[in-house]
Amino acid sequence: MSQEPTKLRFNAAITIDVIIFTVSDGRLKTLLIKRKNPPYQGVRAITGGFLSPEETPDQAARRILKQKAGITDVYLEQLYTFDRSDRDPRGHVISIAYFALVPESKLQGLTGDSIENPELFDVHYLPDIAFDHDEIIKYALKRLRNKLEYTNIVYSLLPHTFTLTQLQNTYEIILGQQLDKRNFRKKFLSLDLITETDEKLTGGRHRPASLYRFNSTTPVELERSF
Amino acid sequence: MSQEPTKLRFNAAITIDVIIFTVSDGRLKTLLIKRKNPPYQGVRAITGGFLSPEETPDQAARRILKQKAGITDVYLEQLYTFDRSDRDPRGHVISIAYFALVPESKLQGLTGDSIENPELFDVHYLPDIAFDHDEIIKYALKRLRNKLEYTNIVYSLLPHTFTLTQLQNTYEIILGQQLDKRNFRKKFLSLDLITETDEKLTGGRHRPASLYRFNSTTPVELERSF
DNA sequence: CCAAAAGTGTTATGACTACACCCATGA
DNA sequence: TCATGGGTGTAGTCATAACACTTTTGG
Numbered sequence: 001m002s003q004e005p006t007k008l009r010f011n012a013a014i015t016i017d018v019i020i021f022t023v024s025d026g027r028l029k030t031l032l033i034k035r036k037n038p039p040y041q042g043v044r045a046i047t048g049g050f051l052s053p054e055e056t057p058d059q060a061a062r063r064i065l066k067q068k069a070g071i072t073d074v075y076l077e078q079l080y081t082f083d084r085s086d087r088d089p090r091g092h093v094i095s096i097a098y099f100a101l102v103p104e105s106k107l108q109g110l111t112g113d114s115i116e117n118p119e120l121f122d123v124h125y126l127p128d129i130a131f132d133h134d135e136i137i138k139y140a141l142k143r144l145r146n147k148l149e150y151t152n153i154v155y156s157l158l159p160h161t162f163t164l165t166q167l168q169n170t171y172e173i174i175l176g177q178q179l180d181k182r183n184f185r186k187k188f189l190s191l192d193l194i195t196e197t198d199e200k201l202t203g204g205r206h207r208p209a210s211l212y213r214f215n216s217t218t219p220v221e222l223e224r225s226f
Numbered sequence: 227m228s229q230e231p232t233k234l235r236f237n238a239a240i241t242i243d244v245i246i247f248t249v250s251d252g253r254l255k256t257l258l259i260k261r262k263n264p265p266y267q268g269v270r271a272i273t274g275g276f277l278s279p280e281e282t283p284d285q286a287a288r289r290i291l292k293q294k295a296g297i298t299d300v301y302l303e304q305l306y307t308f309d310r311s312d313r314d315p316r317g318h319v320i321s322i323a324y325f326a327l328v329p330e331s332k333l334q335g336l337t338g339d340s341i342e343n344p345e346l347f348d349v350h351y352l353p354d355i356a357f358d359h360d361e362i363i364k365y366a367l368k369r370l371r372n373k374l375e376y377t378n379i380v381y382s383l384l385p386h387t388f389t390l391t392q393l394q395n396t397y398e399i400i401l402g403q404q405l406d407k408r409n410f411r412k413k414f415l416s417l418d419l420i421t422e423t424d425e426k427l428t429g430g431r432h433r434p435a436s437l438y439r440f441n442s443t444t445p446v447e448l449e450r451s452f
Numbered sequence: 453c454c455a456a457a458a459g460t461g462t463t464a465t466g467a468c469t470a471c472a473c474c475c476a477t478g479a
Numbered sequence: 480t481c482a483t484g485g486g487t488g489t490a491g492t493c494a495t496a497a498c499a500c501t502t503t504t505g506g
Contacts, residue, residue: 205504206504207502
């Protein structure tokens with residue numbers, strides 16, 4: 001294929017924002033840092049950073065996850081590309097937003113003594129947030145709730161084996177509503193996404209619970225029932 | 227809010243691609259141009275262009291629609307942001323893709339004598355296409371089919387007033403399947419998206435059809451039934 | 453033995469599917 | 480009068496929603 005002399009000229013300033021969700025203490029939480037530079041210095045914000053010229057947006061999102069929160073190997077999905085031209089006082093900025101689902105176990109290392117002070121916040125009780133980041137979080141939450149209904153991505157928030165009650169709790173926390181135990185089990189088991197192991201979770205002063213595992217720990221899309 | 231000296235440096239080459247869908251002659255079609263420059267010179271491609279530094283991606287998408295196809299005031303939605311780093315021989319390119327729904331009436335002016343030779347192609351019989359544009363079209367089609375089910379966006383493909391048969395045909399063409407007339411009417415009318423006018427479409431040698439109009443010609447999202 | 457969570461089945465309701473005939477018009 | 484597309488209702492099936500008691504363990 002013949003190469004033509006057209007030079008590729010950079011024509012935009014791209015940032016990558018990564019909304020990190022986790023379920024912890026019975027709450028859906030998101031990780032926010034404290035901005036160390038203007039604009040919005042000292043205000044909470046989604047983790048993000050500028051795209052490096054030699055990396056792809058996906059690579060940048062994973063780099064940011066690792067650098068800012070020490071997180072690797074998690075569910076990551078592109079959310080939307082937002083234009084910040086009128087919201088960022090620095091000028092014309094385009095933000096490619098992602099969202100990540102992180103099991104609580106991968107957030108243990110978050111010491112909070114990092115320079116940007118990452119902390120988890122209940123998505124229903126967010127502090128003041130820089131830019132229009134609160135709208136982005138709402139948008140991500142909507143996408144997450146929808147995807148719960150027609151994919152298996154909840155696997156990315158649970159340990160390798162889990163009980164049906166843990167699974168149901170995760171759904172209830174994210175959807176923000178109680179579900180009927182029998183109906184939930186019947187329906188979820190009919191989807192053939194999980195398999196019962198021969199192990200049980202003991203320890204409580206009650207009947208032990210069967211442990212299950214996901215058949216696939218890569219994203220699977222179900223047929224929609226429309 | 228204090229401005230800090232951080233300079234905004236452009237760090238990426240952004241292109242905007244706009245997949246244009248229309249229904250015509252009982253087929254779902256998309257507009258493709260013929261590339262006049264390498265790479266893929268002379269090959270069919272989605273309409274697109276580089277982002278201008280002073281415009282937002284949405285503005286760029288509308289500018290491209292107008293410049294390349296003479297189309298204004300249509301349904302336009304951001305689809306996904308694709309990374310072309312390994313697909314475009316010119317180097318690191320990021321494409322923000324949109325899709326537009328255009329009623330046939332707005333495509334009359336397409337003379338085909340423009341320098342890029344825009345033509346409509348049946349989405350099921352596409353010619354050879356530049357880059358990975360065929361995958362992008364498939365992705366757009368999937369999004370379009372999904373959105374038909376839970377939004378009113380079909381309004382953007384129909385004239386101001388229309389018959390229920392026209393409406394059903396549009397659904398059938400896009401979804402690629404026949405629908406039951408009685409069931410379709412019962413369900414669609416129950417959504418309260420359209421209202422019967424007191425006009426009828428006469429002209430065929432058969433009973434005249436009632437004309438309907440959409441209650442809202444801005445996008446409306448229905449509650450999903452999940 | 454008792455407190456606590458695990459586990460299980462049936463009925464009622466509402467949504468979707470399948471299906472066939474009469475109606476109004478123009479030629 | 481007849482060919483053509485417009486217009487309508489019902490019964491069967493399937494998925495979802497509502498609902499309460501027994502089981503197993505640890506303390």
